[in-house]
Amino acid sequence: MAQITFITNNDQVVQAPDNSSLLRVALREKAGIPFKCGGGLCGTCKCRIEQGRENMDAIKPKERKHLKDEDFAAGYRMACQAFVVSGEIAVSWDKK
Numbered sequence: 001m002a003q004i005t006f007i008t009n010n011d012q013v014v015q016a017p018d019n020s021s022l023l024r025v026a027l028r029e030k031a032g033i034p035f036k037c038g039g040g041l042c043g044t045c046k047c048r049i050e051q052g053r054e055n056m057d058a059i060k061p062k063e064r065k066h067l068k069d070e071d072f073a074a075g076y077r078m079a080c081q082a083f084v085v086s087g088e089i090a091v092s093w094d095k096k
Contacts (some may be wrong), residue, residue, distance in 0.1 A: 002015070002020060002055070002084040002085075002087060003015055003016075004090075005051075005090040005091070006026065006033070007050060007090055007092040008033075008091075008092045012029065014031070019083055019086075020083060020084050021079075022047070022082045032093075032095075033047055039062075040060065040063065041062075045078050047076070047079050047091050047093040048076050048077075049089055049090070050091065051089060052088050052089030053075055054087075055084060055085055055088065056083065056084060056085060057085055059072055060078075060081040063077060063082075079093075
């Protein structure tokens with residue numbers, strides 16, 4: 001099981017199966033990551049992996065359309081495309 005801390009949502013901590021979509025977990029747990037399309041088209045679900053980047057899957061081509069190399073280096077991902085492979089992560093986002 002993976003452990004996800006939603007920093008922006010009052011440090012809410014949840015458990016999720018390994019290889020879980022970050023956005024799907026956020027929706028199920030009512031964590032509040034903003035989204036519109038859910039399919040990598042709009043870029044609304046931009047979030048920052050504050051801890052545990054090594055526990056995330058590889059960056060997807062759809063993410064590269066919305067984020068730059070500097071964004072990835074700073075820990076930014078698109079929640080709809082990012083999967084938690086295992087272990088612990090902590091994620092934050094800008095409140096809209």
